[in-house]
Amino acid sequence: MSYYPHTDTERAEMLAAVGAKSIDELFADVPSRVRFPKLNLAGPLSELETLQELRGLSDANGHAQKRPFFLGAGAYNHFSPGLVNYLIQRGEFLTAYTPYQPEVSQGTLQTIFEYQSMICALTGMEAANASHYDGATALAEAVVMAYHHHREKRKKVVLSPAIHPHYRAVVRTYMQGLGLTIVGDEDPRASLDDLVRQVDANTALLAVQSPNFFGQIEPLDGLAAKVHAAGALLAVAVDPVSLGLLKPPGQYGADIVTGEGQPLGLPLSYGGPYLGFFATRKEYVRKMAGRLVGEAHDKNGRRGFVLTLSTREQHIKRDKATSNICTNQGLMAIAATIHLATLGKHGLRRVAELCWHKSHYAAQAIAEIPGYSVDVSQPFFKEFMVKCPKPVAALNDFLLNERGLVGGYDLGRDYPHLAGHMLIAVTEMNTRAEINDLVEALRAAA
Amino acid sequence: MLEPLIYDYSRPGRQGISLPEPDVPETALPADLLRTDLDLPEVDQLTVIRHYTRLSQLNFSIDTRMYPLGSCTMKYNPRLNEDTARLPGFALSHPMQDPDTAQGNLELMYQLQEWLKEIGGFAGVSLQPAAGAHGELTGVLMMRAYHRDRGDLKRTKVLIPNSAHGTNPATASMAGLEVVELPSDARGNIDLAALKAVCDDTVVGLMITNPNTLGLFEEHIEEVVQTVHACGGLIYGDGANMNAIVGVVRPGDLGFDVLHYNLHKTFSTPHGGGGPGSGPVGVSARLADFLPGPVVGLLEPGQGGRPPHYGFVTPPKSIGRMKSFWGNFGMLVRAYTYMRVHGASGLRGNSENAVLNANYLLSKLRAHYHIPYDRVCKHEFVMEGVWPEVPGVHALDISKRLMDYSFHPPTNYFPLIVHEALMIEPTETESRETLDVFADVLIKIAEEAHTQPELLQTAPHTAPIARLDEVSAAKQLVLCCRPIPAWAEAR
């Protein structure tokens, strides 16, 4: 099966119009040694059979609707109003190209402008781009931006060890050709004060995450001033849902705010497509990568929107561009915009409060189980660390196989000193009954 | 104003959705950490639906009209793909859940890796890259790592033809490498003599798009590959134009060492107004150990009624991780669906018809537009959007005038080596009737250019909005519709 409309007769007539005797003739410039290989692929199948096969694969997975879910670690089970999924399947959003032709792309352009505005409002910043691939690549681009902001003269970046381990890994991958030294996370217990001590005249950026990978809200007060005193920039990665409740990084003086936008109405989808948001101060906007939508007017004075400051980008600056990003996560940004518009000021606050109350309820109950303790050294948002009496993998097997629950993340996988620690996420999706079941199951497993 | 901003509809106290009260005892909120205001709109649900529906209607889309955008492959995006990507086991599974509970996902990813290996003639594939440019960075970092692993530290140059996408040189710079631009010859190929002159032991490799951005298959591709390999360099293939050659030739068979696919071009996942894309990379045997990790491995083949067991494996010399999790998985489901429906015969049929459509259009337009490199094209071709006798009309004007006739403009002003370029890619899913109308419209516009140039210069006339003043937009930047917060003003 294929989706092209050509009949054999039409193909013959079109070939005649072209002046070719056969289709093969159109490929005469392909070396005959390797032309028309026989491909060993499955199919073709009808749409019906394909759907059946895919259903089988889908059914082979556990997922967040099948059973209570307490796993987070960078991707979260949140509620998304049905209209988000409905609206992004409108063909005019779904099957549009990048809005390089503004006259026929105002739908995408205005929605992205609204997205930029909402991200600014959430983060307390002045300019946001149209998105990066995900939370990890957004942070990597923050490092790239800081490096170029200092005209490639500062060669050191300080990363908090409490940043998501995958984000730190991606930063290292991105930076391997640029000769930057990445420090800070060699000590997995390093505090913010320890990190600040490493910020010096050769440092381009200090990056932290709050709430951090452990769910803890970092004490950001006064941090920016210390970083700025050394002439470096401060980047803060955030969970956007936490900003329904918490003071935005802009208010703490952050220069760059990044984050994973998946909690804003995007399905878990086994890790993607997600949304990396990126915001900065207006004075740094020309150093920011990614597409930007700006307001403009036509000759009749009508307001519209265009892609602007394109001269920063690869298609114009080529080897002088600081990032190669082109395609981003456009439709995911549209989804996040619709999600935020629907939840609005009160809805996002309510979701954040539900996360706060439910996670604290769960943490208190788990702390009371003999053998378990909850880390309360710092305030946490929707995720918290539990020291367990048994290996986390064994506990999770018990939760899944005996109680039908999906437990938390095994922190020992990334932090050897946290072996036996489980990272538990509780969102508005978890009911009191589910939480009670988890508590009972952990008690039984001890 | 075409449509107010969502904030303009905001009225204090309105809500788009109701959410439950807490069903647990409340815990005091941390007073000193709370924000004082949250500047999001307050809008009812119907207003949200109407606002974004109306906005969508201001967009051009494949679902409404033909999109002849060169190098973008704006083909039909089958809706079956949307249905399969939304099956709950795919859409609601968590990237960090135990892989043993996600065997359906892993099987799908493993199969897709195998198929992409087969289609490109490669030894390994990573599905992590989120877009073509992301795949480029992955590939170039692997090339760099390969040389360094052998202790060959003096290779710093990446050769890039002057017809290349801007992402190619930008990628090389991001990887800390130096760009050497190669000229094209009179037939639109890489200039072989120039290539030979720069090939030495400082070359990391060549980045090549084949068919190139003129829509032409490199006539000396075997010699190009041999020349680069002979000096110890590697070949990077930009897979943006794979839609011409799936089932026709495998880049790996030509000697390519790495290539990124654009699942959002060749394999029909929707562009979504600028993403999400997906840019898996395929590599030759010598680069397989450098793939970003992890990839999906078959840990135990199925035996005697036991299903096969899949897991994540990190290649021994991996360049590292490129993305938070495993890739744009939802796009992988769509591409898998598309490949399963087509099979090998259907995919080859797509390439054949894409190339037939482009040559058919070219044959109709040749008499009316100058074709600077006129030979059998692949899935796209480039013509000049300017005539010496009407110097006041530009490719941009032709592009805008096409909107009045309900066609999207072609890619314009690219590739850079063609003056006033119009780059046309019809794709295989456009019917002959649509191509005929499109050609007739372009011929009519060529006439108008000579008789009523102002019609083009002031176009579009029927689009939702006229040409926008991009100069003022860039000088008086308005990137956000909300007031600057007080603390920012105070800085």
Place this chain on the structure above:
Amino acid sequence: MNFPTDLKYAKSDEWIRVEGDTATVGISDFAQNELSDVVYVDMPSVGDAFTAGQSFGSVESVKAASEIYLPVAGTVTAVNDALATKPELINQDPYGEGWIAKIKVTDAGALADLMAAAAYQAYCEERKH
């Protein structure tokens, strides 16, 4: 098109006015015309030192970004702050109010390679489409 005779010109379309050991640098009338409306100028910082022919900033229109190269080696002593808010000065008065930077010349050697007005004018004519 204007080619003042008291200036020297580089192949990359910058002009330089040398007065003793200091000099003023900008882009030519031809260059501003090719770029069309300038919307942004990326300027160096005072104190930055450059060798002859080194990029010291860029001039941008909506569709193009053009690197600017220092015709002779020098250290930046002043930049034209007015361009931050009025980049159009480069279009309106490329040799006057549209100047980009003043430098202290550290090595005037490269001056000999620059063109006088007549030669530069001929060079511009050649490049017209």
